[in-house]
Amino acid sequence: MGIKSKDLISLADLSVEEMKEVFMNAKSMKDIISRDIKKVPTLRGKVVVNLFYENSTRTRSSFELAGKYMGADVINISASSSSVAKGENLRDTAKTLERMGADIVIMRHPVSGSHHILAQALQARVINAGDGTHEHPTQALLDIFTMMEHLGSVEGKKIAIIGDILHSRVARSNIIGLNALGAEVWVCGPPTLIPSQVEKLGVKVTWDMEKALEAADVVMMLRIQLERQSKGLFPSTREYAKLYGLNERKLKLAKDNALVMHPGPMNRGIEITAEVAEGLLSVIEEQVTNGVAIRMALLYAMGGGKGNVVD
Numbered sequence: 053m054g055i056k057s058k059d060l061i062s063l064a065d066l067s068v069e070e071m072k073e074v075f076m077n078a079k080s081m082k083d084i085i086s087r088d089i090k091k092v093p094t095l096r097g098k099v100v101v102n103l104f105y106e107n108s109t110r111t112r113s114s115f116e117l118a119g120k121y122m123g124a125d126v127i128n129i130s131a132s133s134s135s136v137a138k139g140e141n142l143r144d145t146a147k148t149l150e151r152m153g154a155d156i157v158i159m160r161h162p163v164s165g166s167h168h169i170l171a172q173a174l175q176a177r178v179i180n181a182g183d184g185t186h187e188h189p190t191q192a193l194l195d196i197f198t199m200m201e202h203l204g205s206v207e208g209k210k211i212a213i214i215g216d217i218l219h220s221r222v223a224r225s226n227i228i229g230l231n232a233l234g235a236e237v238w239v240c241g242p243p244t245l246i247p248s249q250v251e252k253l254g255v256k257v258t259w260d261m262e263k264a265l266e267a268a269d270v271v272m273m274l275r276i277q278l279e280r281q282s283k284g285l286f287p288s289t290r291e292y293a294k295l296y297g298l299n300e301r302k303l304k305l306a307k308d309n310a311l312v313m314h315p316g317p318m319n320r321g322i323e324i325t326a327e328v329a330e331g332l333l334s335v336i337e338e339q340v341t342n343g344v345a346i347r348m349a350l351l352y353a354m355g356g357g358k359g360n361v362v363d
């Protein structure tokens with residue numbers, strides 16, 4: 053089947069069938085990355101560009117590894133060490149990369165919606181690796197894939213997303229994907245960190261963490277994004293941790309076998325305690341591994357691959 057949309061800017065760009073194909077192929081990719089020699093020639097001859105205007109550890113490294121494991125030529129550009137620092141605009145930077153042969157451009161940018169400028173300017177396919185407070189679709193794909201590996205399906209499952217919903221591109225993309233797959237999504241945080249009218253996205257909203265945790269199948273904690281907050285949106289990190297941080301006592305309200313997730317990077321001791329992050333229910337490290345497999349499956353589809361991956 054492959055992916056019809058030229059670009060992946062929002063998770064809404066993928067149909068449910070396309071998402072399921074990516075999940076199916078991610079399973080094969082996990083087999084490949086568990087081998088001694090993690091190489092397949094699927095993307096040989098393709099050029100993948102990582103264009104990052106914001107810091108990243110997980111997303112950037114996993115896209116780089118995903119491209120390299122599949123035989124693509126991968127180049128990494130960060131704003132601080134490129135001609136962006138001399139004032140070159142986004143369109144000129146992207147056009148320059150395309151003229152050098154880029155087939156797929158993966159971009160992270162602090163401005164919500166900036167990927168639309170790139171997608172219109174380029175024939176190359178564009179993948180959103182996070183834009184401002186808008187979306188982070190590949191994070192949601194890896195999160196949902198991780199849930200499905202443990203739960204079989206997310207349909208009818210209670211997924212509690214807790215924390216800084218207002219600034220979270222991870223929350224928005226997860227809401228879109230989980231709703232499409234039939235999950236029951238709850239969002240929870242202090243009133244100042246919940247976007248107005250968020251319930252219109254088809255989620256249940258509560259300021260009460262205990263209500264969000266009650267019988268949850270999945271507890272997804274979000275990072276407090278202090279770098280995106282110009283004014284104090286809660287009194288102190290200590291108070292935030294008390295009301296909205298996940299600890300072992302609160303986690304008992306969720307189902308016995310609930311999954312604990314966090315997209316990373318974590319503020320340990322604020323939104324999650326070290327005991328819970330490293331506890332038996334935590335799948336946080338699995339999320340990281342699955343990030344490589346999902347990005348391989350996505351690059352396979354965006355590079356023209358259709359149906360089951362052949363390795």
Ligand code: CP
Pocket residue numbers: 107108109110111112182191315316317
């Ligand atoms: N989850 C995530 O996007 O992490 P990085 O900022 O390290 O890429």
